[in-house]
Amino acid sequence: MGVKLTNINAAYGNNVVLENINLELQMGKINALIGPCGSGKTTLVEIITMFQKPTSGKVELNDKRIGFVFEFPDQQFFKQSVFAELQYGLKDKKNVKRISDVLKMVGLDDSFLEKNPHHLSNGEKRKVAIAAILITNPDIIIFDEPTVGLDRNSKNNLIRLMKILQQKNKKTIVVVSQDIDFVYDFVDYVYLLYDKKLVAEGPKLKILSNYQKLKKYQIIPPKLVALTNKINNEKNLKLKYRDNINDLLKDMYRYVK
Amino acid sequence: MNEIVKIKNLLFAYQKNQVFDKFNLTIKRGSWTAIVGPNGAGKSTLLKLLMGEFSYDGTILVDEQILVPKTQQEYFKKIYLLPENPDDKFISETVKEEIAFVLENKRKPPKEINEKVIAIAKELKIEHLLDKSPYQLSGGEKQIVCIAAMLAHDPEVVLMDETLNRIDFSQKENILILLDNLRKKRNITIITVTHNLEEIVKSDHIVVLDYGKIVLRGEPYKVLSEEKILNQLGVEIPFMISLSLKLRYYNLLDEIELDMDKMVRKIWV
Numbered sequence: 390m391g392v393k394l395t396n397i398n399a400a401y402g403n404n405v406v407l408e409n410i411n412l413e414l415q416m417g418k419i420n421a422l423i424g425p426c427g428s429g430k431t432t433l434v435e436i437i438t439m440f441q442k443p444t445s446g447k448v449e450l451n452d453k454r455i456g457f458v459f460e461f462p463d464q465q466f467f468k469q470s471v472f473a474e475l476q477y478g479l480k481d482k483k484n485v486k487r488i489s490d491v492l493k494m495v496g497l498d499d500s501f502l503e504k505n506p507h508h509l510s511n512g513e514k515r516k517v518a519i520a521a522i523l524i525t526n527p528d529i530i531i532f533d534e535p536t537v538g539l540d541r542n543s544k545n546n547l548i549r550l551m552k553i554l555q556q557k558n559k560k561t562i563v564v565v566s567q568d569i570d571f572v573y574d575f576v577d578y579v580y581l582l583y584d585k586k587l588v589a590e591g592p593k594l595k596i597l598s599n600y601q602k603l604k605k606y607q608i609i610p611p612k613l614v615a616l617t618n619k620i621n622n623e624k625n626l627k628l629k630y631r632d633n634i635n636d637l638l639k640d641m642y643r644y645v646k
Numbered sequence: 647m648n649e650i651v652k653i654k655n656l657l658f659a660y661q662k663n664q665v666f667d668k669f670n671l672t673i674k675r676g677s678w679t680a681i682v683g684p685n686g687a688g689k690s691t692l693l694k695l696l697m698g699e700f701s702y703d704g705t706i707l708v709d710e711q712i713l714v715p716k717t718q719q720e721y722f723k724k725i726y727l728l729p730e731n732p733d734d735k736f737i738s739e740t741v742k743e744e745i746a747f748v749l750e751n752k753r754k755p756p757k758e759i760n761e762k763v764i765a766i767a768k769e770l771k772i773e774h775l776l777d778k779s780p781y782q783l784s785g786g787e788k789q790i791v792c793i794a795a796m797l798a799h800d801p802e803v804v805l806m807d808e809t810l811n812r813i814d815f816s817q818k819e820n821i822l823i824l825l826d827n828l829r830k831k832r833n834i835t836i837i838t839v840t841h842n843l844e845e846i847v848k849s850d851h852i853v854v855l856d857y858g859k860i861v862l863r864g865e866p867y868k869v870l871s872e873e874k875i876l877n878q879l880g881v882e883i884p885f886m887i888s889l890s891l892k893l894r895y896y897n898l899l900d901e902i903e904l905d906m907d908k909m910v911r912k913i914w915v
Contacts, residue, residue, distance in 0.1 A: 426785040426814045460812075461731065508660055511808075512685025537811040540684045540841055542880030567814065570885070609815040612885045619910045634889065641913075642896055 390451040391416035391561065392437060392529065397446035399432050406432045407443070408585045414529065419555055419562040421572040421593070424582030425607040430565050433582065434531055437563075453561075456527030460534040462518035463507060471509075471517050472502040478525040487524065494553075495520045496546055511538040519550070530554065531563040536571050548575045573597050573611035573632055581606060598630040613637055650675040650802060650835050651696070656704035658695060665691050666858045669704070673851075675802075678829060678836040680846045680866075683855035684880045689839040692855075693805050696837075697727050709802045726801035728809045732788035733781065741783075741791050742767075742776040748798035766797045770824070786817030793824065804829075806838040810845060822848050843884040846870070847904070854881060867902060 392414040399407040407429045414420055414437075424430050435441035436448060438457045459465040468474040475488045489499055495516040501509075506517050515535070522530060532551075536544050552575065554560040566572050572579065572593075579596040581589040583606040589596055597603070600618050603610045610618070617628050617637060626644060631637040651673035658666045665688045673679050681689045695702055698713050698721070706713055713721045729735045738744040742763055749759040767773045770790055775783065780791050789810065796804060804825075810818050826848060829836055838845055846852065852869040854862040856879055862869050870876070870887045877883075883891075886904045893899035893913060903909040 425816070426812075510686040511690060534811070538685075538808045538841060540880045541882035543685050544882075545880075567812075569815070607814070607816055616889070616906060616910070619906055620913075623910045634892070638892055638896065641898070645898065645913075 390449070392451070392453055392455075393447075393449040394433075394436070395447040395449075397433075397436060397443045397448070399429075399436060399441070399443045406585055407436075410446070410587050412580060412587055412590070414561060414563065415578045416561050417555065417559060418577040419551060419564065419575065421576040421579045422563060422565045422582065423567070423569065423572060423579060423608060426567075428582040429585045430582055431533075434533065434563075434565055438531060453528040454526070456522035456525055456530045458519050458522050458530065458532045458535065460537060462511075462514035465518045465521065466506040466514075469505055470502065471497075471504050471506050471520075474506050474517065474521050475524050478521055491520045491524045494523065495550060512540065512543045515539065515543070515547075519547075523554075527560070529561040529563065531565065533565045534567065535564060536566065536568045544571065551575070569597070569609060570611050570613075573613065575632075581608070583607070594630055594632070648675055649673065650709050651837070652705070652707040654705040654707075656695070656702060656706065658691065658700065658702040658704075660691075664858070666695075666702075666704075669858055669860075671853065671860065673835060673837060675835055676829065676833040677851050678826065678838070678849040679851045679853060680849035681837065681839045681853045681855060682841070682846060682881050683861070686857075687855040688858040689855055690807055693727070693807050693837070693839055696725060696803075696805060698722070723799075724802045725805065726796050726799050726803070727805045727807070728789070728792050728796060730808050730811060732792045735792060735795075736780045736788075739779060740777055741772065741780050741794075744780050744791060745794045745798050748795050762798065766794050769797070770794050784817070785813045786821060789813055789821055790824070793821070793828070797828070801834070803835045803837065806836065806840070806845075808840055808842070809838070810840075810842060815844075818842075818844060841882060843882060847884055854879065871902065 394410055394412045397407055397410040422430050436443050438455050466474055468477060472488065475491065476482055479487060492501060497516050506514060535547060551562050555562055564576060576593050579593050580587060581596060588606055589602060597611055598614050600610055613634060614630055617630050620626060621628055628640050649672040653669060653671040656666045656669040683689055694700060696706060708721060709724045711717060711721045711724055736744060738747055745763045745766060746759050749762055767776055770793060772790055772794060775787060780788060810821060822844060825836065828834060840846060847866060849866055852863065852866050853860055854869060862872055862875060870883055873883060873891055887902055890899055890902040898913045903912060
């Protein structure tokens, strides 16, 4: 059993922010939570991470441990060195090797141990923030807007890391993101929030290729979906929706030939 | 006077880590310059240096004004940083007070402050937000309030460091258009550090940094077509440019096309 939310409602005073949410996380998968600003994503995540209580409804975590990687890494750091930051989350404080291992996993080496996390570059800060969560060995890792401020190589490394965590370490990943092209690239399952409600959920290709539905819920479709859609309409073709540009180009090339 | 930002022989290090070693950069007045490059290239550090957050060796001039303690006030009249997280910047109960605060700091008389706040609100079409708490607004509205405060400040140079990251894609385009119009109308210079491709494409000049050095600079299409160099640096190429280059490789398209509708019409003719 994984994480299950039943009839969740939430409000700040009179301001309702979530209405009747029923959701079961896809355990062992990479999940994405998408929706326009103000749709309730942040509150929903705060409820799953127990930062906030719902006004009504049931949250079942079933002993699953949850790690939350903040959008702004500086909000997460409270120690003066990377070593101290990571050691804080370590059960066995003497297990220094695990600190090195986790750093390596996020693409940093031991030369970072003595550095002040607040003095690192944006990309490095993000990596340390992820390492600080990984070291606590959670079952579910939630990433809040993880691509903000990352260059393409760092984005690719992050995707690779998430896939390793999912496939090798059997973690469940949840990505909260506005970066729809990033989500389309690699997640398995999508939850779409709109105006306080969960309006759609399902496998990525099903949800993110539904052009009309995305428009209705103020989500700009992934560029590959938009392109495929335009080509199909303009040229009266039936190209398949692909999540990789090279696959789409091969399909197009075949038609031309 | 055509060059509003002049950086000469800049030397700066974080502890032992030399970020800039005799770095030189000039930026044209009224331009929109996007500074791009891999993480750790020195982009954000450069903006922090412009905002006087660290001491350095060399010269940084903004509109011929040098940043030294004696002239600090004059320097900061000319430059303004739009925050990534507006909540960090807000200090007032209402949007009106938030915009007025900047003018109060300039010691303007109350009548003038009131008139100016209303004029700015009209220009940005946020009159309906004036009595609201800035904290209760949407991400896009919050950023427009920051732009209103920026207009009250009336700077020559506006800096943005991943400023529009928290905003919906649908609102982002509107804010970019608004900023571009303000830039042209008031001859403001915008310097943006971003990985956001929509923002990069809006610029009229791109500077590519790596390890504190300028690797490439020039007009956006020219710079962004340097696929090989950008790939090596890990700088993302906007989707339409990357697609154009790939289609060109397959002989399906002759030139770079940024408009998706036009591109689709051009292929398979």
